[in-house]
Amino acid sequence: MSGPATRITASAPAKTNLLLHVGSPTPDGYHPLETLFLAVDLRETVTATLDPALARRGPGISVSVEAAPGSAYERMVAEGAARLSDIPLDAENLAVRAALAVCEAWGVAVPGLQLHIGKAVPVAGGMGGGSADAAAALVAVDTLLAEHLGTAASSPEELARLGAELGADVPFMLLGGAAIGRGTGTELEPVAADGSLHLVLVPQDQGLSTPAVYREWDAEHAVASATEAPGGGVGLAPDPVPAETLAALAAADPDALAARVRNDLQAPALRLLPELETLLNHGVQLGALAGWVSGSGPTVCFLAHSREAARQLVGEFGRERRRALAVTGPVPGARVDSRG
Ligand SMILES: C[C@@](CO)(OP(=O)(O)O)[C@H](O)COP(=O)(O)OP(=O)(O)OC[C@H]1O[C@@H](n2ccc(N)nc2=O)[C@H](O)[C@@H]1O
Numbered sequence: 494m495s496g497p498a499t500r501i502t503a504s505a506p507a508k509t510n511l512l513l514h515v516g517s518p519t520p521d522g523y524h525p526l527e528t529l530f531l532a533v534d535l536r537e538t539v540t541a542t543l544d545p546a547l548a549r550r551g552p553g554i555s556v557s558v559e560a561a562p563g564s565a566y567e568r569m570v571a572e573g574a575a576r577l578s579d580i581p582l583d584a585e586n587l588a589v590r591a592a593l594a595v596c597e598a599w600g601v602a603v604p605g606l607q608l609h610i611g612k613a614v615p616v617a618g619g620m621g622g623g624s625a626d627a628a629a630a631l632v633a634v635d636t637l638l639a640e641h642l643g644t645a646a647s648s649p650e651e652l653a654r655l656g657a658e659l660g661a662d663v664p665f666m667l668l669g670g671a672a673i674g675r676g677t678g679t680e681l682e683p684v685a686a687d688g689s690l691h692l693v694l695v696p697q698d699q700g701l702s703t704p705a706v707y708r709e710w711d712a713e714h715a716v717a718s719a720t721e722a723p724g725g726g727v728g729l730a731p732d733p734v735p736a737e738t739l740a741a742l743a744a745a746d747p748d749a750l751a752a753r754v755r756n757d758l759q760a761p762a763l764r765l766l767p768e769l770e771t772l773l774n775h776g777v778q779l780g781a782l783a784g785w786v787s788g789s790g791p792t793v794c795f796l797a798h799s800r801e802a803a804r805q806l807v808g809e810f811g812r813e814r815r816r817a818l819a820v821t822g823p824v825p826g827a828r829v830d831s832r833g
């Protein structure tokens with residue numbers, strides 16, 4: 494029988510928000526949400542390798558990143574529309590933070606660890622790529638430690654708890670599928686989606702900062718400063734996720750869903766990048782059932798009627814020399830892909 498693995502590769506999906514309802518911020522600056530997450534088949538990979546040489550030099554984690562071969566992100570890097578150097582390669586990297594959090598939770602000294610990220614999701618695009626890296630790193634490092642300590646891996650609940658401390662989107666990247674997110678987005682309720690939805694993503698050359706888009710929402714709703722919210726954040730509550738939207742998702746009925754997508758961060762994102770509005774209208778003219786800004790943007794998502802319709806839309810965008818890719822959802826959350 495082979496010994497414990499010294500290398501684990503895990504992957505986690507990108508997401509979009511079919512609904513993103515925002516409420517007034519609490520004193521910590523975070524906004525209460527009612528959101529409907531959908532995991533899509535664009536996956537980040539994180540390979541965690543135990544490195545005795547790094548361990549000898551003292552506890553350490555090294556991180557490297559490459560554009561995943563064949564991914565839209567690789568094309569963006571090749572065309573100069575994205576730079577790998579935008580991804581921090583220090584303790585700010587969400588995969589590094591995730592690895593440290595797992596070691597702390599296990600109460601073990603950080604072993605020498607090499608993390609290698611295969612990036613497929615455009616950076617700062619509103620698709621949760623960094624959060625997917627965190628989720629994949631949580632699973633990969635947790636599995637490595639469990640094998641070496643000869644014990645069971647952490648429970649999904651424990652990993653979700655660690656993930657919530659890393660970022661609001663991370664627990665969903667662990668869970669995958671489709672789910673309502675409440676609170677800051679970390680309180681998840683899985684929902685049914687008994688079929689595939691076909692989406693077309695149009696990534697943008699320029700990223701949008703998530704805090705900047707939330708600040709724009711604050712400006713629109715006359716929240717002078719999060720810390721000044723009267724009575725500790727009393728104000729607008731996010732609208733609940735309507736039952737009709739859940740029914741449309743459960744039936745994977747694109748026509749019914751198209752009439753119901755809503756993103757409260759779309760107007761703020763459009764104020765920061767007004768040209769997105771033209772693109773949203775254009776996609777619908779080209780045959781999309783609906784278009785929306787994904788999360789805090791600026792990636793634009795279109796809903797297509799079928800796989801074939803999504804493929805045709807990608808072709809139409811391609812003829813206009815616009816980068817677009819077809820994805821489907823829901824797909825599973827973070828998982829181990831290989832060990833060695
Ligand atoms: C908007 C959403 C929609 O899913 O994601 P993106 O589209 O950016 O990926 C999320 O709310 C973002 O999630 P994530 O990017 O993980 O957030 P975090 O790292 O925890 O927080 C980044 C910043 O976003 C703001 N933030 C985040 C979540 C939330 N419920 N309220 C907020 O105000 C805060 O300013 C915070 O400092």
Ligand SMILES: Nc1ncnc2c1ncn2[C@@H]1O[C@H](COP(=O)(O)OP(=O)(O)O)[C@@H](O)[C@H]1O
Pocket residue numbers: 579580581585586587588610615616617618619620621622623624626627700701703789790
């Ligand atoms: N592993 C990572 N990959 C990408 N960005 C990361 C990572 N770790 C930290 N970051 C930081 O997080 C920011 C937001 O990244 P990302 O998750 O791609 O965006 P979004 O929240 O819009 O989905 C980046 O601009 C970068 O500074």
